[in-house]
Amino acid sequence: xSINGQNPACKQAAKNSKKPILEMVxxxxxxxxxxxxxxxxxxxxxxxxxxAQPDLGSPDTGGQVVYVLELSxxxxxxxxxxxxxxxxxxxQPREDKVSDRVRILRFPCGGSDFIPKEILCEQIPEWVxxxxxxxxxxxxxYNFINSHYWDAGLAGQSLANHFQIPHVHxxxxxxxxxxxxxxxxxxxxxxxxxxRKRIREEKIIYDECDAVVATxxxxxxxxxxxxxxxxxxxxxxLPPGYDDMRFFPISKAQKAALKRDYGYEGRLILALGRMAxxxxxxxxMRAMPVVFKRVExxxxxxxxxxxxxxxxxxxxxxxxxxxxxxxxxxxRVIIRNYIPDGDLxxxxxxxxxxxxxxxxxxxxxxxxxxxxxxxPTVITTEGGLWEQVEWGREALYANPFDxxxxxxxxxxxxQQPKVAxxxxxxxxxxxxxxxxxxxxxxxxxxxxSNVRV
Numbered sequence: 001x002s003i004n005g006q007n008p009a010c011k012q013a014a015k016n017s018k019k020p021i022l023e024m025v026x027x028x029x030x031x032x033x034x035x036x037x038x039x040x041x042x043x044x045x046x047x048x049x050x051x052a053q054p055d056l057g058s059p060d061t062g063g064q065v066v067y068v069l070e071l072s073x074x075x076x077x078x079x080x081x082x083x084x085x086x087x088x089x090x091x092q093p094r095e096d097k098v099s100d101r102v103r104i105l106r107f108p109c110g111g112s113d114f115i116p117k118e119i120l121c122e123q124i125p126e127w128v129x130x131x132x133x134x135x136x137x138x139x140x141x142y143n144f145i146n147s148h149y150w151d152a153g154l155a156g157q158s159l160a161n162h163f164q165i166p167h168v169h170x171x172x173x174x175x176x177x178x179x180x181x182x183x184x185x186x187x188x189x190x191x192x193x194x195x196r197k198r199i200r201e202e203k204i205i206y207d208e209c210d211a212v213v214a215t216x217x218x219x220x221x222x223x224x225x226x227x228x229x230x231x232x233x234x235x236x237x238l239p240p241g242y243d244d245m246r247f248f249p250i251s252k253a254q255k256a257a258l259k260r261d262y263g264y265e266g267r268l269i270l271a272l273g274r275m276a277x278x279x280x281x282x283x284x285m286r287a288m289p290v291v292f293k294r295v296e297x298x299x300x301x302x303x304x305x306x307x308x309x310x311x312x313x314x315x316x317x318x319x320x321x322x323x324x325x326x327x328x329x330x331x332r333v334i335i336r337n338y339i340p341d342g343d344l345x346x347x348x349x350x351x352x353x354x355x356x357x358x359x360x361x362x363x364x365x366x367x368x369x370x371x372x373x374x375x376p377t378v379i380t381t382e383g384g385l386w387e388q389v390e391w392g393r394e395a396l397y398a399n400p401f402d403x404x405x406x407x408x409x410x411x412x413x414x415q416q417p418k419v420a421x422x423x424x425x426x427x428x429x430x431x432x433x434x435x436x437x438x439x440x441x442x443x444x445x446x447x448x449s450n451v452r453v
Contacts (some may be wrong), residue, residue, distance in 0.1 A: 040080070045064060068148055241365075271302050287406040317335060352420070382400065
């Protein structure tokens with residue numbers, strides 16, 4: 001697949017001095033009249049548990065929440081006020097303070113219970129009514145709306161039309177792409193994921209908004225060449241980012257000490273994230289016999305799930321454990337339901353390989369974080385991140401649907417110290433040059449500068 005368009009890699013983050021950063025922003029927005037420049041930005045992310053300290057792994061609460069929070073905080077450090085609009089439920093407060101210039105504002109709809117993102121769209125008109133009432137009551141004026149995922153896109157376009165505000169939409173996941181990569185009976189999938197309505201509404205959002213932000217070149221290709229038919233000049237690329245103050249390499253001696261402190265032995269292959277079918281943990285499990293046959297002390301540390309797993313998560317974990325038994329590798333597979341967010345960077349660092357084996361992956365943030373920590377990483381080719389790294393220098397990539405190939409990629413790192421050392425050295429350099437949140441925020445401002453005011 002050939003991807004047309006600009007190289008999506010972000011420029012290296014500016015130095016910590018505020019003056020150079022602000023000069024860069026001024027240059028990037030030089031074409032906008034001074035009175036129209038950005039002062040307050042509205043972010044909308046309606047589903048999941050959006051909070052200043054989110055419980056990652058909770059239902060519908062993962063990389064998108066991190067993306068919204070970190071982008072907002074970085075935009076605030078560049079001098080802008082950012083309000084994150086989301087849904088209020090389960091007794092959550094109306095407002096949370098994230099930082100001096102970032103706050104979360106919650107508005108109810110559809111009752112007080114959690115509503116899955118696949119059906120939240122039905123309640124968005126009520127949410128919009130409550131958000132409008134608040135904005136008008138407080139006499140707030142926003143220069144831009146940036147909505148995230150299609151449920152928020154519906155809300156963002158409605159508010160943009162009402163208040164005559166430019167609307168930039170970030171899909172994160174694309175309905176047609178997800179549908180084509182799901183296994184199972186089409187009607188069962190339709191019942192669960194609401195694909196027909198989703199794709200129809202996505203098309204309307206992409207047509208009406210002022211700009212669409214893809215997170216990878218593959219997404220840009222699908223939006224332009226697929227059934228959505230979005231004009232290429234309307235699509236920008238803004239990749240996922242990471243916190244470079246938190247995720248960074250440590251020495252080999254420190255890595256070994258961490259592994260001892262957490263009670264692990266041997267060489268670890270790590271995979272973690274939400275307990276979802278698209279994450280491909282079963283595909284990774286099927287690749288493990290290839291690795292275990294070649295590397296005697298290798299073990300798989302699998303940590304999918306959430307702090308309070310629901311019945312579906314419990315069922316899927318049981319299926320993974322049974323698969324390990326069927327493959328006769330159960331004694332070399334460690335399955336944890338959840339790694340607390342505070343332990344995340346330590347687990348990245350003590351792993352010998354990080355594996356992202358998704359069936360489809362619009363984001364790949366965990367792989368970026370692992371690379372930033374100096375952990376050699378194998379990335380799925382069923383997504384967009386793999387096209388942004390140099391194979392054999394910054395990371396390896398392979399097709400998770402081919403267990404032999406994916407397993408060989410992992411084994412190569414464990415068997416070839418020179419390969420591992422090169423990835424451990426160049427992976428963090430790639431992350432710092434292309435994926436820091438400050439660099440992503442600067443990219444976002446350049447996108448906004450191109451949108452009509």
